[in-house]
Amino acid sequence: MIKVGEDIEVPILGSIAFGLIDRGTNVIQVRPVSFCNLNCIMCSTDAGPYSKWRQAEYWVPPEILLDGVREIIKYKGIDKVEAHIDTVGEPTLYSRLIELVQGLKDIGEVKIVSMQTHGQNLSEHKVEELSEAGLDRINLSVDAIDEKLAKYIQGAEWYNVRKVLRIAEYTLENTKIDIHIAPVYLPGINDEEIPKIIKWALKTGAGKKWPPLGIQKYIPHKHGRKAPVKKVMSWYEFWNYLKSLERMFKVKLIPRLEDFGMFKTKPLPKPFRVGEKVRVKIVAPGWLKGEKLAVDLRGLRTITVVNAEELHEGAKVSVRIVRNKDNIYVAIPT
Numbered sequence: 001m002i003k004v005g006e007d008i009e010v011p012i013l014g015s016i017a018f019g020l021i022d023r024g025t026n027v028i029q030v031r032p033v034s035f036c037n038l039n040c041i042m043c044s045t046d047a048g049p050y051s052k053w054r055q056a057e058y059w060v061p062p063e064i065l066l067d068g069v070r071e072i073i074k075y076k077g078i079d080k081v082e083a084h085i086d087t088v089g090e091p092t093l094y095s096r097l098i099e100l101v102q103g104l105k106d107i108g109e110v111k112i113v114s115m116q117t118h119g120q121n122l123s124e125h126k127v128e129e130l131s132e133a134g135l136d137r138i139n140l141s142v143d144a145i146d147e148k149l150a151k152y153i154q155g156a157e158w159y160n161v162r163k164v165l166r167i168a169e170y171t172l173e174n175t176k177i178d179i180h181i182a183p184v185y186l187p188g189i190n191d192e193e194i195p196k197i198i199k200w201a202l203k204t205g206a207g208k209k210w211p212p213l214g215i216q217k218y219i220p221h222k223h224g225r226k227a228p229v230k231k232v233m234s235w236y237e238f239w240n241y242l243k244s245l246e247r248m249f250k251v252k253l254i255p256r257l258e259d260f261g262m263f264k265t266k267p268l269p270k271p272f273r274v275g276e277k278v279r280v281k282i283v284a285p286g287w288l289k290g291e292k293l294a295v296d297l298r299g300l301r302t303i304t305v306v307n308a309e310e311l312h313e314g315a316k317v318s319v320r321i322v323r324n325k326d327n328i329y330v331a332i333p334t
C-alpha cells in the first residue's frame with residue numbers, strides 16, 4: 001500500500017484512484033483509500049482480493065484531504081457543499097474514517113457528509129460513531145436479499161446480507177444518518193431481488209431526507225469485472241424498467257440532481273489540454289498494471305501514465321495528455 005504524503009508527495013487532484021474529484025458541482029468526491037475486501041462480480045473498478053488488473057493501492061491521510069477540500073471550496077466560492085466519500089474500493093476500510101468525517105463536518109461550508117458502502121464492515125457501534133462524527137447519509141449498495149445470491153454477487157462466502165440489512169435498520173432507527181439504497185440491476189441475475197429490495201427499503205424507512213432508492217444500471221467497463229448478465233440494457237430499456245417499477249411500487253426511482261441538493265458550480269481550472277505535451281516525474285506504480293503515477297514538474301496535478309512499463313521511478317519524461325475530464329489526467333509516453 002502506498003501512503004500519500006509519506007511514501008510519495010503528489011497533488012491531491014488528478015488521480016481517479018485516490019484524492020479529490022471535482023465534477024463542476026457542489027459535490028466534492030473524497031477518496032481516502034482504494035482497496036476493498038469484496039469481489040463483486042460486476043465491480044467496475046476490479047477491486048478486491050480477486051483483482052486481475054490492480055498492481056497498487058493507495059491510502060491518504062485526512063489532513064491532506066481536508067486541506068484540499070478547503071482549497072477547492074475557496075476557489076469555487078460556494079457554501080452548500082456535500083463531501084461525498086466514494087472510493088474505487090470500500091471507504092469503511094479506511095483506518096481514519098471517523099476523523100475524516102469529523103474533519104469534513106467541521107468545515108463550515110460543508111453542509112452534508114455522505115458515504116458509499118456495501119456495508120460489509122459496518123457494526124452498530126461504527127454507525128453510532130459515524131453519526132456522532134457528523135455523517136448525514138449512507139448510500140448503501142444492496143444487490144440481493146437472498147443470502148446465497150448475495151454471496152455470489154459480492155464474490156465472498158463470508159458476506160452476510162442479513163447483517164448488512166440489520167445494521168441498516170439499526171442506523172435508521174437509532175442514529176441521525178439517512179440511508180439511500182443503491183442496488184445494481186443485473187438482468188438475468190437479480191431480477192427477483194430488485195422488487196424485494198424496494199419493498200424492504202420502503203418498509204424500513206430509508207429516505208428520511210433523500211430519495212430512498214437509486215437503482216443503478218450495470219455498465220461493463222474495460223478494466224472492470226464482467227458480470228454474466230442476460231443482456232446489457234440500453235439506457236432506453238433501463239429507464240423503461242425503472243418507470244414500470246415506479247408505477248408498481250408508487251415510489252420515485254428516477255431522481256433528479258435537485259433531489260440530492262446538487263447544483264452546478266464553477267469547475268476547477270484544468271492546467272493541461274488533451275493533446276498537450278507535458279514534462280513529468282515518475283513517482284510510483286500506477287493503480288493498474290502497465291501504469292505509472294507521475295507529477296508534472298510544476299506539481300499541479302497527479303497524472304496516470306498508461307503503457308508505461310518501460311518508465312522507471314525517478315525518471316523525468318515527456319508524456320502526452322489523452323484525458324483531462326473532471327481534472328482526472330491520463331497520459332501516454334511520447
Ligand code: SF4
Nearest residue numbers: 036038040043047089
Ligand atoms: S463493487 Fe464496491 S464493494 Fe464490490 S468489489 Fe467493487 S469496490 Fe468492492
